[in-house]
Amino acid sequence: MSFMGQLRDELAEFKKDGVYKRLNYVDSPQGPRVRMEGRGEVVILSSNNYLGLCSIPEVVRAGKDALDRWGAGTASVRFICGTFSVHRELETALARFVGCESALTYVSCWNANEGLCPTVLSEPDVVISDQLNHASIIDSIRLAKTIAKCQTAVYKHSDMADLEDKLRAAGKGGARRKLIFTDGIFSMEGDIAKLPDLAELARKYDAVLAVDDSHATGVLGKAGRGTAEHYGMLGQIDVITSTLGKALAGAAGGFTAGPGALTDYLTQRSRPQLFSNALPPTVAASALAAVQYVEAHPQLVTRLHQNARYFREQLLSIGFKPLAGETPIVPVILGETAKAIHMSELLLTEGVFVTGFGYPVVPQGHARVRCQLSAAHTRDDLDFALRAFKKVGSKLGLI
Numbered sequence: 001m002s003f004m005g006q007l008r009d010e011l012a013e014f015k016k017d018g019v020y021k022r023l024n025y026v027d028s029p030q031g032p033r034v035r036m037e038g039r040g041e042v043v044i045l046s047s048n049n050y051l052g053l054c055s056i057p058e059v060v061r062a063g064k065d066a067l068d069r070w071g072a073g074t075a076s077v078r079f080i081c082g083t084f085s086v087h088r089e090l091e092t093a094l095a096r097f098v099g100c101e102s103a104l105t106y107v108s109c110w111n112a113n114e115g116l117c118p119t120v121l122s123e124p125d126v127v128i129s130d131q132l133n134h135a136s137i138i139d140s141i142r143l144a145k146t147i148a149k150c151q152t153a154v155y156k157h158s159d160m161a162d163l164e165d166k167l168r169a170a171g172k173g174g175a176r177r178k179l180i181f182t183d184g185i186f187s188m189e190g191d192i193a194k195l196p197d198l199a200e201l202a203r204k205y206d207a208v209l210a211v212d213d214s215h216a217t218g219v220l221g222k223a224g225r226g227t228a229e230h231y232g233m234l235g236q237i238d239v240i241t242s243t244l245g246k247a248l249a250g251a252a253g254g255f256t257a258g259p260g261a262l263t264d265y266l267t268q269r270s271r272p273q274l275f276s277n278a279l280p281p282t283v284a285a286s287a288l289a290a291v292q293y294v295e296a297h298p299q300l301v302t303r304l305h306q307n308a309r310y311f312r313e314q315l316l317s318i319g320f321k322p323l324a325g326e327t328p329i330v331p332v333i334l335g336e337t338a339k340a341i342h343m344s345e346l347l348l349t350e351g352v353f354v355t356g357f358g359y360p361v362v363p364q365g366h367a368r369v370r371c372q373l374s375a376a377h378t379r380d381d382l383d384f385a386l387r388a389f390k391k392v393g394s395k396l397g398l399i
């Protein structure tokens with residue numbers, strides 16, 4: 001059979017199994033309610049627009065001004081002629097915001113993660129990763145194992161005893177560098193990494209701690225400065241990676257923050273830095289405006305926390321059993337992938353957009369609809385969504 005024939009057969013199989021993803025086209029700015037082609041106005045409970053900054057005038061204006069001042073793009077990687085003054089301004093602001101000495105931007109957090117492990121690890125080193133880490137961390141580690149020949153280990157999700165076993169074994173194996181890598185907020189579960197315990201183990205075993213704070217930047221802590229702020233540990237985390245594609249204006253981009261020597265080293269050696277164009281100035285300027293906006297309006301973060309608490313409590317009160325937690329990620333586990341996709345489709349017919357996630361994004365049998373709250377949601381938006389959940393939940397016999 002031809003290559004295309006094989007692909008078509010596999011796609012037909014996805015459809016038969018009810019796991020085929022249909023794309024929905026949005027035709028308005030991202031926000032608590034959007035215009036979706038063929039659906040009209042829907043309440044969005046699936047975006048990473050945690051603070052509602054995607055479309056605020058300050059962020060949009062910064063992008064437009066940047067387009068006028070610097071044009072559409074950099075037309076170069078950073079080290080040739082693609083470093084613009086707005087990159088310096090943004091990186092200074094990001095470092096300050098997450099409590100690190102320095103920051104270096106990438107075109108995505110995927111790139112930031114991919115640029116970390118293979119660059120700082122080599123054969124005598126080991127990276128130890130939480131079992132539920134994001135795919136970009138997993139692929140960064142796979143890449144490091146393949147091209148840098150480092151050792152790898154995985155510890156059970158947030159299981160500090162298991163992590164300690166792995167650290168001890170790495171010590172006995174004579175590992176030179178030990179890197180512990182964790183999500184700050186785990187994207188599919190919505191739970192928070194045990195940062196104080198992780199930092200203590202890192203100290204005890206002379207390991208470096210890297211935290212991917214993509215879902216926590218702008219979200220956790222009183223001022224939205226991330227998992228470190230949540231635990232009162234600002235300035236104590238060795239390496240933070242994060243995205244500009246979620247709370248910080250939601251466009252695109254990512255960064256790695258840490259000591260100046262780390263970002264300098266990554267500038268010299270990290271392959272996505274060396275071989276891929278720099279962050280477009282428009283996007284950098286919008287992200288910079290977003291950081292400045294959060295710094296000036298910490299009440300947005302409070303509002304996000306209130307919305308998350310309200311939605312979680314109301315969901316429980318109508319009979320759903322979301323995974324316990326305190327973040328704006330509220331997953332409702334349904335089991336089979338097809339069931340999650342079906343529930344998501346029914347919710348959409350009720351005017352609420354919530355994505356159903358199944359295998360391979362989550363393990364087999366743990367499919368879910370994942371709700372994400374935003375500071376931009378009004379009480380009306382949330383009550384509208386809750387009424388839809390109640391109707392669909394009853395129809396499916398879930399509540």
Ligand SMILES: Cc1ncc(COP(=O)(O)O)c(C=O)c1O
Nearest residue numbers: 108109110134187214243245254
């Ligand atoms: C934990 C985590 N890391 C990294 C990423 C990738 O971020 P980006 O969209 O900037 O590549 C995501 C996005 O879903 C994420 O959830």
